[in-house]
Amino acid sequence: MNTQAHNEAYRRRDLPICLGVRFLSEASTLALSVVIGWSVYKISQTPLTLGIVGIVEFIPAVLMTLPAGELCDRLSPRPLVVTGLALQCCCALSFLALSLLHTKGLWLFYGVLLLLGTARAIAEPAAQALLPLLVPPDRLPRAVAASSTAWQMAVVLGPVVGGVCYAMGSSVAYLVCAFAFFAATAGAMTLCSQRSRRERLSLQGRIARVKEGFAFVRSEPVVLGALSLDLFAVLLGGATALLPVYAQDILKMGPQGLGALRSAPAVGACLVGLVLTRFPPERNVGPKLFAAVIVFGVATLVFAFSRSAWVSWLALAVVGASDMVSVNIRTSLIQLATPDVMRGRVSAVNALFIGASSELGAFESGVTAALLGTVPAVALGGIGTIVAAAVWMFAFPAIREADRIDIKLG
Template structure:
């Protein structure tokens, strides 16, 4: 029986099906492992500060290697990069398993392994995102993006819960399960048939121009710059999730079970919307819909901040997650279509840092503002700032706001144009 249902078009392509399943397993493994590391480190140290150090150790490699992993993904075989990097992640899981089983688990070895895992992850992300558009025809890319978003959201919601349940049998059980999941992901990527982009496989050393090529292309392409920076500032200012414990306890007067529902609401809204988008993709007025949804996201954040009703807050978070998913869907389609294949690794690496930085800095912004003016004013101010960003960006990036169809003809550079944008004047 073939997959002929509407909205499943991307899965009719064997390579994407294998690729999607591998990414799902790798994300589940990462989420399970993060829960186990956090619980184990806090059990060992009883120090929230050291918990924060673990998160920083996993995130810093993505920033430090951002301008390197992109050219690597463009210069070398992306499938091979994924195999090696996922292999590195699996070895980290095995290392954590060894520490747990041998009784030598301690903070500093776990920190070192977490940093190594973050380093491997830094290579997986751009290679994976740059590889995906080559696995489906251009007309099915938006379908592939939607299903990838569903997969990521489900893994992000289910992974921590699964990790917590398995942890009842001990941290070694979680690390062992993560290692098996990563090994399965490696096997699936190995089976993917992937054609390397033109220009990859060159033997020359990576030069400074290669490293900066992604930044030059982004800053010269108004649609790319607008799509990435709109998401950056929207998430930066409207990051209410880190303050959910404060709202649950002090504003909505609910317990841990209520906090769990609040934390899940945005993810459920995102998954629901992504599933709808697999069946009813955005076919026109994409730019206008992007700005409308980011504006609605800001309004949802304001509503959440002002609400004293648990159910209204839950609904605001659900709708906010839904609006954010539309933004992720459009950006996830615009960025690869607007980027020539031989430059996708560099652009995806820069985008990954922008997205990661917006999440981390957004949490810092929310906490800092809440400590200065209180949690409710901080969230309302953040949502209002997002509305101002939408209004200003709709004028600053008119080309993005007027994008109609999500296709290469509308968004893409020609090969010559891309080379001109990436190569600095006077360069050979």
């Protein structure tokens, strides 16, 4: 077999494995988040503790994501993915131990969450950098859609499994999550590494390389605008952190209902993702991006005021569907614009923006809910998302006027 044929076979073999690892890791992550959220709220009975969960996971994201991206460029994405998944398996086992000991101290949960956030900060930029190395550039938008669909399918099943397992006991849920993380780690270990080059750099050299990632994002208005729009939209419009409050106090659905609510965005995203794998956005991508963010905000408003389980579920499904369109356009644009030698660092900046918006959004939602109430907090977030989309539409005309996903940058 010649080298070209070997490389093609290698790509065909590794991409399905990569998607399987993505599915298992995200499904277990979401199942774990359902169990942790319900356990923490059951102990404290205050939404502020749910916000603290977000900020605890945000701290390692800020400290570790960018160095992990730089290390990914110097070495290879695969070992960082394996390390992150193995640490998440250890975290699930730690939660299992806390459950078996009937621990009520929230500080112990927060301590394990700190390690869990560190593991995710290590794995996420490497996982993003790995996917473009497995497919030719012309297939990347479809591969991104396939990866996003695998992720969303995991979000459909993960929370449901978490809720069902929690009904059988939190220990069962933690054990299932640990096993899924272990299987994902084993799968990641079978992936071939396409790059492995070790560079000896001083601390100053590493810091300079990290800065290069920020400099690239800052120098490209389309990339900067797309990333910052996503950050503020999710920061303001995220209702996920408060779903335990809705499930227990507003909709009266219990832990199984919480799992169903957590799965709703992924159901909508999966349906849209399947369409995008066959019909990726090719024209008018800028207007489509803004339209998706506005729909995201409107659906969040509907969810905020709904008192019907079905209406709430459908609103969250629309949230996920619109977010899938936004993620697909933004990720494809960034990956196609990024050279291989900087992919890990730019993916780290992207992961930091996403992590910051998610975890800080959870903290913002928890604090606002504690001060104003749960429903006003979610409603204000939806309004803020719509306002952010309108502001970005005028602040970044390059995005508003973007026609094709392979727009020439710089």
